[in-house]
Structures are given as structure tokens and as C-alpha cells.
Amino acid sequence: MEMEQEPNKSMDVEFLILGFSSNGTLQIVFFALFLIMHLITLSGHLIIVTITLTDPGLNTPMYFFLRNLSFIEICYTLVIVPRMLASFLPKCTRVTLTVCAVQMYFFIAFGGAECFLLSVMAYDRYVAICNPLRYTLFMSRNLCKHLLVVACSSGFSISLGLTLLIFRLPFCGSHHINHFFCDIPPILFLACSDTHANEMAVFLVCTMILLIPFLLILISYAFIAHSIVRIKSSEERKKAFSTCVAHLVVALQHYGCAIFIYIRPKASYSLDKDKVVSLIYTNVTPMLYPIIYSLRNKEVKGALKRVWKRKFISMSG
Template identity: 70%
Template sequence: MALWSQNYSLSSEFIILGFRELADLKFFFFGLFLLMHLITLAGHTTIVLITLVDSCLQTPMYFFLRNLSAIEICYILVIVPNMLANFLASSQRIPFLGCALQMHLFIALGGAECFLLAVMAYDRFVAICNPLRYTLIITRPLCLTMLALACISGFALSLTLTTLIFLLPFCHSREINHFFCDIPAVLFLACSDTRANEIAVFLVCLLILLIPFLLILLSYAFIIAAILRIQSAEGRSKAFSTCAGHLLVSLLHYGCAIFIYIRPKSCYTPEQDKVVSLIYTNVTPMLYPMIYSLRNKEVKGALHRLLASHSQEWQKSAAR
């Protein structure tokens, strides 16, 4: 608590440097990423709505997909609005506790998403490898339990890691060369030995990133083996199409996160980190709905039914 008090008195706020190097193109990038942000929100909100209201999408797969999209909406809202403001301002001040809260929510929601992707891989594993017992294994109580465990695990690990990082003394520069309070950028400002904290970051990343990712790869090894045993080409194609989107999303999500977080502080490169962070906080979340579900026939059918229903209601209202 003494270190926390020292931090708060010596460094009551941080300065987010953002994108000073892009000052000449700030309005272009602001417009570009604002458009991407709106497309991302629209895509994930659409998934949440249609999986809630359409009776054909009340299955465990779409239950997990709906919650993944809900987590993704919260995840980008923690980061992107401040990032957009950084394009228009030369720098931004953020309170010490505000920076800690942003980091906590970012890690918590990202961790919950990682665990949920692993849960979804298990769901697909049971559906492909043990289809006759699928409804007996993947029950509603089990789905709720796995969702709760994914969220609780993400928030618990995040709280532990964020506390360890913000107990460090930040005695010198308070300028974060990033567009949000990311782990490597904040650790870089600490003026004490951070080896213990780096080990803690590695262990948490091991739990949040590597272990779920290895479980996903293991699940898909069994899934691919099961798909290859399917006799009909149509059956193989259908089974593969239900899994390909999830596998691609997992590779994008884990690939960027592993690159950023599983490495020593000595390898920290601010400009490179900002570019990769722009990708995993803006580009990949925008692609998820298109990769994962909006190309799915069942989701497209549900969207068509929803639009047709609203169109009929509007026509009736106009006729009155």
C-alpha cells in the first residue's frame, strides 16, 4: 500500500502520447478507424441480436458466439474511443487509477475471450467427434458454467496482474508511448527492477494465451482426424465450414497477443507494438463477424428472416 500511495502522489496521471508521428494524416486516420469501429460495432451487435431473437439459433454454438460478440463489443469500447481521441490530440492525460482500470478491463475482457474461444473449440470437438452424445454432454447448465468460468478467470487473473504492475514505482517519465495503457508500455516506465513482474506477466500470459491456444490446436487435431474419416465430400465440407471460421479467428487473436505479450521487456519496441496493437484492436475485431458468422448460412438466413419481418411490419404501419 505504501508503494501504491507513493505512485499516486508522484505520478497521479500518465500522458498517452498516441500517434504524434501521424500528425499530418490525423484526420484521415481518424475517419478510417472511426468507420472501422462503427462497422465492427454493427457486425457484433447484429450477431448478438439475431442469436437472441431467432429460434433457429438457440444452440450452444450460437450461445457462445453471442457472448463472444458481447465481450468483443466491451473490449473495443475500452480501447478504441480513446484511441480515436488520440488521433485528434497531440497527447492525452489519464489518471493513475484510470490507467489501471483501463488495463484491468482490457486484460480481463481479452482473457475472457481467450478462454471462451477454447470453450468453443471444445464445443466443436464434441459436435464433430461425438455427435450422438452432443446434446447430452453440451447442456445448458454446462454452457452457463463454462461461460461463467471463462469470465471469472479472465477478471481474476487481470486483477492480480494489474495490481502487481501498478504497485511498481513510476519515478521518472510518465509518458506512455502508446495509444492506451498496455502492459509492455506501462512496464517500460517503471524505475525499479521489473524481473519479478515480467515473470508474473509471462505466467498470466501462459494461463490466458498459451494453454487455451494449445487446447484449441489439440481439439482441432482430433476434429480434422474425424472430418477426414467422413465418407461423403458434402459431409466433410459442411463439418469443415463450421470449424474453419473459429480456427481462423483463434489464429488471428492468439497470434497477435502472443507476439506482444510473451517476450521480455528488453525486446519492447514502442512503434512496432503500436502497429500490432492497431491490428488486434481494430482490424481483427472488424473481420470476426465476416469470418465467423455472417458468411454462415444459418446466420444469413436468420438475418434475412429478421429483415423480412421488420419490412412487413413497416409496410403494415405505412398502410395504416
């Protein structure tokens, strides 16, 4: 076929997403499993968005950032999971180059926005614990909004440049994507020209999106740990620790998987193994976020009860 012999000259090129298995029975099992996980993920994050919007007791900078993190997670999973689920269905594994580029753009954009926002949330916890008397002064409503805008705009602008750079490459030979979505490493493998400059660009972008925010989070938590140790009251120390450990666990999961995938040379890629790691940070980790971050939180549980009672009273009235 001509498509298999020449570099792409238009956006009409098609890719075939291989996914996980060609076994019909396994595909049905995978489809059902990932669909259930996806619905749990969406439900958990929608609950967080709803209660942080409706309950006045959660009108604080920490829950403002948490609400927007959940919104970003909803968008992030909607970019990846529906296409992944479609790949388990017959005749739904082909995507055009345009669709593939759009998916990669939003994947990097929302992923980058999440990375920057997690570092902002670490700063919020640093101020709350290390400078509690000046917390409301430092973390004003306007500053929170500005930090959110900077985090999101940075993710989207960086993603645009990287996506354009990758999809300017010529693709020839096999158009089979050994993955379940249009991720950076499997797309680079399909290019039929020298990708050294593109790999360097990916490394620099991932340094900005992953390593720098992760380093800022670790520095913030070094100061936080120092302040917590100095707290005399064991009750206050436990409370301060509990407000931070969830965020730290989320950050370690998110950055750990992403750094493993993207900050290494192309020669060390193992696409079959990378699919499993990608599955963790695109499907499993987002599902666990609401549980780790909020649904075990006493304030969030209290808000859920208040919202439920108001809804029950209004229905009964």
C-alpha cells in the same frame, strides 16, 4: 516538475499517451479511419448478438457462445478504441494513473475472457463433430452457462491480480506512454524500479490466458481433423470443415498477435513495432470477426433474412 522527479505516491499521477503521430493532418486521417472501423466493428457484433437472440433457428450452443463472444468483443473494443480516438484530438492525450489502471484491468479481463471462451468454443466443435449423437447430452444449456461463467470469471480475477501488481510499481522520470492505450509493456517501461518479478508474473499470466487455451484449441482441432478425414461423404466432410475453419482462423489471428506481444522478455520489446501489432488485434481483427465467423455463414444469412422480413412485415402492417 515534481511529477517528473519522484515516484508516484498517489493516484493523481498523469500519463501522456503518444499515439501514432504528431502530424495534424495524419491525426485527422487516422481519427476518421479508426472511427469508421470502430463503427463497422460495433455494427457487425451487434447484428450477431441481435439475430442470435431473436431467431429460434440459432438457439444452439454454438451460437450461444458466438453471441457472448460478440458481446465480449463489443466491450473489449469500447475499452480501447474510444480512448485511442480521443488521443488524436487536441488536449485529450493525458490520462490519470487511475484511469490508466482501469483501462488495463478491463482490457486484460475481456481479453482473457475471450481467450478462455475461444477454447470452450473449440471444445463445442470437437463434441459436435467427434460425438454428434451425444452432442445435446454433453452440451446442455446448464453446462454452456457454467462454461461461460468460468471463462469470464477467470479472465476478470486474473486481470485484477496482474493490474494491482503492475500499478504498485513506482513511476518516475518520463510519464510518456509510447502506445495508443495503457498496455502492459509500455507501462512496465515507465517503472523506475526492478520489474523482473512483474515480468515473470506477466509471463505466467499470459501462459495461463494464451498458451494453455491455445494448446487446448490445437488439440481439439487435431481430433476434429482426424474425424473429418474419416467422413465418407464429401458433402458432410465439407460441411464439417466449414463449421470449424472460421473458428480456427479467428483463434490463430487472436492468439498469434497476443503471444507475439506478451510472451517474450522486456529486452526484446520494440514499442513502435508493437503498436502496429496491437493495432491489428485491437482494431482490425475484431472488425473482421463478424465477416469471418458469421456473416458468410448460411444459417446466419438465413436468420438475417427472416429477421428483416419480420421487421418489414411489422412496419408495413
